[in-house]
Amino acid sequence: EAGVAQSPRYKIIEKRQSVAFWCNPISGHATLYWYQQILGQGPKLLIQFQNNGVVDDSQLPKDRFSAERLKGVDSTLKIQPAKLEDSAVYLCASSFTGPGSLTDTQYFGPGTRLTVL
């Protein structure tokens, strides 16, 4: 079974530029998550999709971050414009259902390491 795919693996940009990350979840997984992991910290949920609908985006900085999952499969996360403090690893994860299911498991991709100069 193929895992969660993400691209690019690394990205270096200057502040005020824009950047986009792509995620393809495991086939059949209805729920997709984007996390931000700042160095030395645990992952922080940015947004959760159930199929193509947003379930939780309470921690997404909506003035500069946006995400979509138009066909309920792959997803893109965009930052425009980027700030220095956005330097982090952006992780995508998917699960068959949502974490409300006690037996569900999130599967993580390898992440995209973003450096903002």
Place this chain on the structure above:
Amino acid sequence: GNSVTQMEGPVTLSEEAFLTINCTYTATGYPSLFWYVQYPGEGLQLLLKATKADDKGSNKGFEATYRKETTSFHLEKGSVQVSDSAVYFCAYSSASKIIFGSGTRLSIRP
């Protein structure tokens, strides 16, 4: 508010030593509890989980017991190997999201 507190790292041990990484949580209700592991250059992987009080999760020689009375889920392994070197994250799931601790880096010396 809801949170996870885990042992600060880095933790450095010799091969075959006994490992404990402490984790406590603050949450309402009865969350599911997890340990995730992140090997160098890889994404997070679920190591083990427990879904109710007194459950013991286990995998690859690691164990953790869901202690409702002390709100803890400490990770243990009787004899660590060099290949266990990684960052370990304690987490809990409640209602609609997973909350992660800040991670504990473990290094094992040969």
